[in-house]
Amino acid sequence: MVKSLSWDEINCEIQPWLKEAVDIMGFATMTPVQASTIPMFSGNKDVVVESVTGSGKTLAFVMPILQNLSGGHISPFKMKRGHFFALIISPTRELSNQIFKVFNSFLTPFPEKEELIKCQLLVGTGASSVRDDLNHFLEYTPQILIGTPGRVQDFLKSSAVKTSSCEYLVLDEADKLLDMNFLKEVENILKLLPKQRRTGLFSATLRSAGNQIFKAGMTNPVKISVNSKSRNPESLHINYTLVPSDIKLDLLIHLLNTTKFKKCIVYLPTCVGVTYIYAFMKYLSKSGVLSDDLNVYSLHGKLQTSSRLKTLDTFSGTVSKSVLLTTDVAARGIDIPEIDFVLQLDPPHDAEVFLHRCGRTGRAEKEGRAIVFLNPGREEDYVRFLEVKNVSLSRVDFDINSLGQVLRKFRDWSLEDRARFEHGVKAYVAFIRYYSKHSAQSIFRLQNFDYIGVAKLYGLVRLPRMPEITKYLGDRTPDDGWLVDSPFDLDAIPYANKQMELARQQKIREAGVAADQKKQKRNQEKRNMAWSNKTAAKEAKAGRKVKMASKRKAIEEKIANEESSDDSDIQEDWKDLVRKNKKCKHSGEVQGAFSDL
Numbered sequence: 101m102v103k104s105l106s107w108d109e110i111n112c113e114i115q116p117w118l119k120e121a122v123d124i125m126g127f128a129t130m131t132p133v134q135a136s137t138i139p140m141f142s143g144n145k146d147v148v149v150e151s152v153t154g155s156g157k158t159l160a161f162v163m164p165i166l167q168n169l170s171g172g173h174i175s176p177f178k179m180k181r182g183h184f185f186a187l188i189i190s191p192t193r194e195l196s197n198q199i200f201k202v203f204n205s206f207l208t209p210f211p212e213k214e215e216l217i218k219c220q221l222l223v224g225t226g227a228s229s230v231r232d233d234l235n236h237f238l239e240y241t242p243q244i245l246i247g248t249p250g251r252v253q254d255f256l257k258s259s260a261v262k263t264s265s266c267e268y269l270v271l272d273e274a275d276k277l278l279d280m281n282f283l284k285e286v287e288n289i290l291k292l293l294p295k296q297r298r299t300g301l302f303s304a305t306l307r308s309a310g311n312q313i314f315k316a317g318m319t320n321p322v323k324i325s326v327n328s329k330s331r332n333p334e335s336l337h338i339n340y341t342l343v344p345s346d347i348k349l350d351l352l353i354h355l356l357n358t359t360k361f362k363k364c365i366v367y368l369p370t371c372v373g374v375t376y377i378y379a380f381m382k383y384l385s386k387s388g389v390l391s392d393d394l395n396v397y398s399l400h401g402k403l404q405t406s407s408r409l410k411t412l413d414t415f416s417g418t419v420s421k422s423v424l425l426t427t428d429v430a431a432r433g434i435d436i437p438e439i440d441f442v443l444q445l446d447p448p449h450d451a452e453v454f455l456h457r458c459g460r461t462g463r464a465e466k467e468g469r470a471i472v473f474l475n476p477g478r479e480e481d482y483v484r485f486l487e488v489k490n491v492s493l494s495r496v497d498f499d500i501n502s503l504g505q506v507l508r509k510f511r512d513w514s515l516e517d518r519a520r521f522e523h524g525v526k527a528y529v530a531f532i533r534y535y536s537k538h539s540a541q542s543i544f545r546l547q548n549f550d551y552i553g554v555a556k557l558y559g560l561v562r563l564p565r566m567p568e569i570t571k572y573l574g575d576r577t578p579d580d581g582w583l584v585d586s587p588f589d590l591d592a593i594p595y596a597n598k599q600m601e602l603a604r605q606q607k608i609r610e611a612g613v614a615a616d617q618k619k620q621k622r623n624q625e626k627r628n629m630a631w632s633n634k635t636a637a638k639e640a641k642a643g644r645k646v647k648m649a650s651k652r653k654a655i656e657e658k659i660a661n662e663e664s665s666d667d668s669d670i671q672e673d674w675k676d677l678v679r680k681n682k683k684c685k686h687s688g689e690v691q692g693a694f695s696d697l
C-alpha cells in the first residue's frame with residue numbers, strides 16, 4: 101500500500117476550485133505520480149512520466165493545464181481567434197474521448213468555469229470532417245484540444261489554426277505515439293508547434309520507447325518514475341494457465357459462467373476473430389449455455405467510430421455483469437473502474453501491450469485479476485520472458501478434462517450457415533498471420549504453431565490451403581486436411597441468406613457448364629492434333645515439370661537457410677536481453693534512454 105498524500109501537501113499552488121473538483125470526484129488524496137508530476141508540469145518543466153497502469157496519470161497532466169489556464173500567470177481564459185493553449189494527443193479515439201471527459205468532469209460542477217474553459221475533441225468519425233472540426237473550433241473558441249495523431253495533424257495544417265499560443269503538449273501513451281505507426285504524424289505535428297512550450301510524455305511503459313522520447317523535442321525534461329518493484333500495480337494479480345488451443349473457447353465460457361466478477365474484458369487477436377466469437381457467444385446466450393445475466397459486447401478497430409464510442413459508453417455505464425470482447429484497440433488507457441477480470445486467449449505481439457491489457461483491471465488500488473491462456477509446450481517460456489521484463493505471473497490450473505462440449509456446438513453452429521463457415525476460415529487465416537508477427541519469435545514460432553488445434557478452435561472442419569500449413573505441417577497434416585472423422589461435401593453448406601444462396605447456386609451451375617465446354621474443346625483439339633505434335637506437347641510438358649521441380653527445390657533451400665539464420669538472430673536477441681537485464685540488476689540501473697535522463 102502506498103502512502104496517501106493530502107492535496108494540501110502538494111508542492112505548488114492549486115486553484116481552490118480545482119481542489120473542490122477533486123473533492124467532488126471523491127479523490128481525498130493524491131496518488132504518488134500526481135504528487136510528483138503536478139508541481140513540475142505546472143511550473144516550467146518538461147516531464148517524462150512512467151508509472152504503473154491505473155495510477156492516475158491523466159489527472160497529473162489535466163490539473164496543471166487547468167491550473168495555468170484558469171488563473172496561473174500565463175494565459176487568459178479567452179484565446180485569440182484561431183489560437184489554442186493546450187494540445188493532448190493519444191493513440192486511440194476511445195482514449196481521446198476519455199481524456200475529453202476527464203477535463204469536462206472538472207468543469208461541469210462549475211458552470212462559470214465551463215463557460216470560459218472549453219475543450220474540443222479531434223478524432224476521425226464518419227459523421228464529421230476536418231472542415232466541421234475547424235468551423236466548430238473557430239466558433240466555439242476552445243483552449244484545449246484533444247485528439248488522435250492523424251486528425252490533429254490534418255486540423256493543424258489549416259491556415260485558420262494558429263499554433264503560436266500553444267503552451268502545453270501532452271503525448272499520452274507516448275511510447276505508442278513514438279513508435280513507427282504514429283511517428284511520422286507526431287513529427288509533423290511537432291514541426292507545427294512553437295518550440296517554447298511545455299511537453300509531457302506519459303505512459304506505463306515509457307522506457308520501451310528508448311531514444312525515441314528525445315524526438316518529442318523537450319528541453320531538460322524531468323524524469324518521474326513511480327514504479328513499484330514489479331511493473332504492474334500491487335492490486336493486480338496476473339495468472340497464466342496452460343490450455344490446449346481447441347479447449348480455449350470451452351475454458352473461456354466456463355470461466356465466464358463460474359467466476360464472480362462485475363465486468364470482464366476478453367482480448368482476442370484479430371478484429372475478424374472478435375466478430376466471429378462474438379456472434380457465437382450471442383448464440384450461446386440465447387441457447388442458455390452462457391449465463392443469461394451476462395451482457396456481451398464487442399469492440400474492434402474496424403467498427404465505425406460512433407459505434408465504438410457508444411459500445412464503450414454502454415459497457416462502462418451498465419450496472420449488470422458484462423463482458424467486452426475486444427482487440428488491442430482497447431488495450432491502453434481505457435479506464436472503467438468496475439473491470440475486475442481480464443482474460444487473454446493469446447498473448448499480444450508485444451510484452452508492453454501485455455502490461456497494458458492486464459492493467460485494465462487492478463486500477464487505483466482496486467483488486468483485479470488477469471489470466472492469460474498459454475499453449476502447453478513452448479509457450480510456457482513466455483512466463484520467463486516476462487520475468488526478465490520484471491512482470492511476474494503465477495500459474496493457475498482449471499479442470500479442463502470435462503470440457504469440450506462448446507467446441508462441438510461451435511462447429512455445428514458454424515456449419516449451419518456458409519457465411520459463418522467462411523467467417524471462421526478468415527478468422528483462422530488472420531490468426532496465423534497475427535501469430536507470425538510476434539515480437540517474441542523465439543517462443544511463438546510458426547514451426548511450433550498448433551495448426552490443427554487452432555483450426556478446431558475456430559470451428560473449422562478442414563484445414564484451409566495455406567503456404568504456412570504446407571510448409572510447417574507437412575506430413576503431420578491429417579488426411580486431405582480433414583479434421584472430422586467423416587469428410588463431407590463442403591459445397592453442400594448453404595448460406596442462410598436466401599439471396600446469397602441463390603446467387604451461389606447460379607454460380608455453381610455456370611461453373612459446371614463452363615467446365616463441360618472447356619473439356620469438350622480440349623478433347624476436340626486432341627482428336628484433331630497430328631501425331632508428331634502430340635509427342636512434342638508431351639515432351640514440353642515433361643520439360644516444364646522438371647524445371648518446376650528444380651525451382652521449387654531452390655526456393656525451399658532458400659527458405660530453410662533464411663529460417664535458420666533468423667532463428668539464431670532471435671536466440672541471440674533473447675540471450676542479449678537476459679544478459680543485459682542481469683547486468684542492469686547488478687549495477688542497480690535500468691536500461692534504456694528513459695532511465696538515462
Ligand SMILES: Nc1ncnc2c1ncn2[C@@H]1O[C@H](COP(=O)(O)OP(=O)(O)OP(=O)(O)O)[C@@H](O)[C@H]1O
Nearest residue numbers: 127129130131153154155156157158304433435464
Ligand atoms: N487521486 C486519486 N485518488 C483516487 N483515485 C484516483 C485519483 N486520481 C485518479 N484516480 C482514478 O484512478 C483511475 C486511473 O486513472 P488514470 O486513468 O489516470 O490512470 P493511468 O495511470 O493513466 O492508467 P493507464 O496507464 O492505464 O492509462 C481512474 O478511475 C481515476 O478516476
